[in-house]
Amino acid sequence: MIKTSFLPCKTLKFPLAKVEGSRQLKCEGPRMELTLVQPDDWHLHLRDGELLQAVVPHSANHFGRAIVMPNLKPPVTTTAAAVTYRESILKALPTGSNFNPLMTLYLTDSTSPDEIKLARSSKVVFAVKLYPAGATTNSQDGVTDLFGRCLPVLEQMVEHNMPLLVHGEVTDPSVDVFDREKVFIDTVLRPLIQRLPKLKVVMEHITTMDAVRFVESCEEGFVAATVTPQHLLLNRNALFQGGLQPHNYCLPVLKREIHRQAIVSAVTSGSKRFFLGSDSAPHERRRKECPCGCAGIYNAPVALALYAKVFEEAGALDKLEAFTSLNGPDFYGLPRNTSKIKLIKTSWKVPESFSFSFGDIIPMFAGETLEWQASSS
Numbered sequence: 001m002i003k004t005s006f007l008p009c010k011t012l013k014f015p016l017a018k019v020e021g022s023r024q025l026k027c028e029g030p031r032m033e034l035t036l037v038q039p040d041d042w043h044l045h046l047r048d049g050e051l052l053q054a055v056v057p058h059s060a061n062h063f064g065r066a067i068v069m070p071n072l073k074p075p076v077t078t079t080a081a082a083v084t085y086r087e088s089i090l091k092a093l094p095t096g097s098n099f100n101p102l103m104t105l106y107l108t109d110s111t112s113p114d115e116i117k118l119a120r121s122s123k124v125v126f127a128v129k130l131y132p133a134g135a136t137t138n139s140q141d142g143v144t145d146l147f148g149r150c151l152p153v154l155e156q157m158v159e160h161n162m163p164l165l166v167h168g169e170v171t172d173p174s175v176d177v178f179d180r181e182k183v184f185i186d187t188v189l190r191p192l193i194q195r196l197p198k199l200k201v202v203m204e205h206i207t208t209m210d211a212v213r214f215v216e217s218c219e220e221g222f223v224a225a226t227v228t229p230q231h232l233l234l235n236r237n238a239l240f241q242g243g244l245q246p247h248n249y250c251l252p253v254l255k256r257e258i259h260r261q262a263i264v265s266a267v268t269s270g271s272k273r274f275f276l277g278s279d280s281a282p283h284e285r286r287r288k289e290c291p292c293g294c295a296g297i298y299n300a301p302v303a304l305a306l307y308a309k310v311f312e313e314a315g316a317l318d319k320l321e322a323f324t325s326l327n328g329p330d331f332y333g334l335p336r337n338t339s340k341i342k343l344i345k346t347s348w349k350v351p352e353s354f355s356f357s358f359g360d361i362i363p364m365f366a367g368e369t370l371e372w373q374a375s376s377s
Contacts, residue, residue, distance in 0.1 A: 032345040034317065038337040039304065039324035041066040043165070043204050043226045043277030045296070046089060046101070048072050053092045054356045055282045058300040060099035062374050064337040067165070067277070068101045070129055075106035075141050079118040082125050098339075102126040104165060108141055109149045113156040120160040126332065127163040127202070128153075132184075134171045136251040136295060146188065147195075154196055163200040163332065168211065169252055178236075181252055182210040193218060202331070205279045207231050207252045209262035215273050216266070224331045226277025227267050229306035230297050230364065235260045246288045247362050250281065251295040267323055268316035275327035278303045284359040299364040302350055306365070308343050308372040344373045 044059060044066040046052050059066055068089065070076035076085050082103040089101045104127045105111070105119055111128075119125035131142035143150055157164060168189060169180035193201065203211055203225045215225045228250075236254040239245055248254065267274045280303065281296025288294055299306065304324070311320040329336050352367045353360040 034308070034320065034343040036321045036341055036343065037325035038064040038339040038341045039276055040064050040328050040337065041278050041280070041300075041303070042202070042275055042328045042332075043067055043069065043228075043279045044300075045069045045071070045279070045281040047282060048085070048088060050356065050358045051282060051284075052088065054354070054358075054361065055280075055298070055300060056089060056092045056099075057094050057097075059280065060093055060097045062300075062304050062341065063099065064339060065100040065102055065334075067127060068103055070104045070106040071131065071136075075108075076104070077106050077108055077111065077141075078115060079105070079122050079125055082119070083122065086124055104129045106131065106141065107143055107150065107153065107164075109143060109145050111150065111153050113152045116153060116156040116160055116162055120162055126334075127165050128157060129165045129167070131167050132169065132171050132188075135167050135169050146192070154192075154199060158196055158199050161200065161333070163202055165202045165204055167252075168203050168206070177253055178255060181206070181208050185210055185214050189214065193223065198222065200331075202226060202277075204277055205231060205250075205252060206263060207255045208259045212262050212266045216271070220273060221331070224273045224275065224327070226279070227263060227274055228277065228279045228297075229299050229303050229310070230254065230279075231260065232264055232267065232310045233260075233306060246293040247297065247364070247366070249288075249293060249295055250279070250297045253295075264310060264314060268311055268314040268319055270316075270319045270322060272322070272327050272330065274323065275331065276303075276307065276324045277328075282361050285353065285362055286359060288362065297364050298361055301354075301363050302365055302370060304341075304343060304374040305370045305372040309370065312372075342375050344375060345371055346373050347371055348373055 041063045046056055046068055076082050086101050086103050093099055103125045105125055107128050107130050133142040133144050168184045170184045175183050201223045203215060205228050206225045215223055230250060234254050235257040238248045238254060278299050280298055280300040282298040283294045283296050307324060311317050326336055347369055349369050350363055350365050353362050
């Protein structure tokens with residue numbers, strides 16, 4: 001629902017962190033307000049330890065559920081480990097939070113088909129994650145033999161209707177980094193779908209028009225894609241403008257403007273095949289600003305504001321709710337949330353950083369002014 005009203009001034013609240021930079025809202029005059037079914041985040045990195053405790057409130061503040069990535073050290077490869085990790089997340093939540101972490105398993109060449117049976121019966125694990133070995137952060141234990149040793153596991157996933165979440169890049173060093181998604185589609189994903197047409201697949205954090213076309217070419221209900229704020233708003237120029245920008249570095253890497261435009265057109269079209277997956281990936285500032293910086297953009301505090309920006313600029317605010325709140329649970333076969341959230345059009349400045357005892361985390365669009373604010377309904 002979209003309405004215009006006069007709203008009182010309030011200040012954004014960022015829990016459990018010292019916030020640097022202005023955060024005062026400008027609240028004079030009429031403001032547009034959206035009321036949405038509470039969104040879910042279908043691709044989220046929460047890490048563990050102190051980092052988990054620092055960042056989980058930002059996601060829990062806006063999202064009802066989240067598919068939690070398993071690429072910890074060591075990775076979450078068993079149902080038992082997923083249950084333990086989930087308990088850690090629940091303990092780190094703010095008092096009174098109803099946030100529900102949906103767990104995933106990290107697929108390896110030695111994963112057993114029996115583990116899929118355990119995962120499905122657990123009511124805790126909702127998907128299995130495919131990381132090609134070496135593709136991204138903590139992926140060194142990933143898959144090297146998808147069509148060989150992993151095939152019995154994939155067949156078991158079809159039987160139990162367990163989705164496969166795909167980091168869609170090849171790791172062959174001879175393939176240009178900007179072409180790795182396209183080559184993965186041609187050499188891995190398309191043959192996989194042809195071999196197992198009833199396997200539910202989510203191509204995560206898509207970055208190219210090639211991925212858009214592939215997802216749209218597949219049978220609806222079996223292949224879908226998540227999309228991040230960064231791949232909707234930034235192109236590869238953002239890595240280099242004004243000098244090297246480590247906080248805009250993520251994997252898959254940002255692509256050309258023509259690819260960004262294709263993704264925006266896809267998600268704002270109203271297609272049920274695309275849904276919100278922030279890929280929010282926190283790292284301490286010193287691990288980003290160093291000679292070999294980590295890949296990952298921390299967008300949890302600003303994700304909903306940025307998605308609203310994209311849809312507003314495309315003239316498609318009426319399609320925002322389906323993307324953020326409906327398409328994801330429908331694909332997973334889960335009930336939609338019954339709670340609501342409001343997005344209010346009112347200016348605020350993103351903090352320059354979030355400071356914790358272990359260091360700082362720099363959010364996406366740090367220090368910039370955004371025009372939408374999320375708050376519980």
